[in-house]
Amino acid sequence: MTIFLGCGFAAKYREGGGNFSVPLQWMLGLRRLKLDAIWLELLPATDDLAADEAKIKNFQRQLRAHGLTRRYCLLYQKPASDTHDLDSVRCIGISKRELLDRLGGPNVLLNLAYSIHPPLLLKFERRIFCDLDPSEIFYWMTKMEMGQSSHHEFWTIGLNVHGSDCQLPEAAAVPPTGRRLQWKTFYPLVDTKLFQPQRRPSAPKVTTVGQWYWSGAVEVAGEFPDLSKKFAFEPYLDLPRRVPEAEFELAMNIAAEDPEKQRLQRHGWKIADPHQVARTPNAYRRYLASALAEFTAIKGVDVAWHTGWVSDRAAAFLALGRPVITEDTCAERHLPAKNGFSFIRNPDDAEAAVKKVLRDWPRLSKQARRCAVEVFDSVKNLRRILGF
Secondary structure, three states: OEEEEEEOOOOOOOOOHHHHHHHHHHHHHHHHOOOEEEEEEEEEOOOOHHHHHHHHHHHHHHHHHOOOOOOEEEEEEOOOOOOEOHHHEEEEEOOHHHHHHHHOOOEEEEEEOOOOOOEHHHHOOEEEEEEOOHHHHHHHHOOOOOOOOOOOEEEEOOOOOOOOOOOOOHHHOOOOOOOOOOEEEOOOOEOOOOOOOOOOOOOOEEEOEEOOOOOOOOOEOOEOOOOOHHHHOHHHOOHHHHOOOOEEEEEEOOOOOOHHHHHHHHOOOEEEOHHHHOOOHHHHHHHHHOOOEEEEOOOHHHHHOOOOOOOHHHHHHHHOOOOEEEEOOOOHHHOOOOOOEEEEOOHHHHHHHHHHHHHHHHHHHHHHHHHHHHHHEHHHHHHHHHOO
């Protein structure tokens, strides 16, 4: 049986080592399970052929670095389209003939974030929708067809999706097709063999990695609120003043000339360029390990809707033995009691959590690693999803 990992967001973002690390954890877990797995990456063509070729070479280089040279098929689609058809793609990695042969035998598609669309999607024998962003995916499922009619199973990292207080859009359960979806939950994946616990760093740095601005749209009570990190971090900007014994850093895409950079620096935040410190999966892992802990604010809609969302980045921090301070989405009830997380609701909680990390790091570090192995490990979650 061939397990296909469907992805459409890794190759197109050359500088995003954290972004690339998301599907990488799935592939490394499949390898640990000794399954016959193929990373099926869709790359839509742009008008810049040289840039497209650079993306392809970078994708190949990153897979080679992790021993996955013969484990991928990159579908270079020209022209780009929301319709995915093998007739319109160039196969790089395994040939189109080998891909068709594998599609003719027993196979499963793990379709991350609805990356693979019909008619190609319909060629897979067992089709599993794997949601990585419940607030956005559930909302847009109320507005349009996002694979509801084309998958056999639906899995989400919205850990609280069945909670009585979860306020994800109801229409996600009864989409426009009229078909009721039976959502199952899984935890964000981290390969705990690749992400090993690291000794305490010399600097008391607290950081996170991400995009400062966000262009997505989710409607809440008839409005489209700002769901960017810029907005989410606003209540916490004075943390460096509140906890001067810690070093606060953000690895965010903020241009040197952007006034936001100077504003954050005035509040005591250091700004790192994620395209430098986390350009590759290995650099990303080293950057996370350089921190004492993660501190991050998240999209307000996940907090307001009680989705139970936690990030794949948090799972990676935990596996390295780094505690995580993050806003409360009602995920805590779905985790072990001692889990390495501090779930916060306001700046006072954040201040107390950072001070606790500084004071009690060895114990929290051990809890973080133990939780990663017991809960977030890629092999355990893949077995759950695949039923193996």
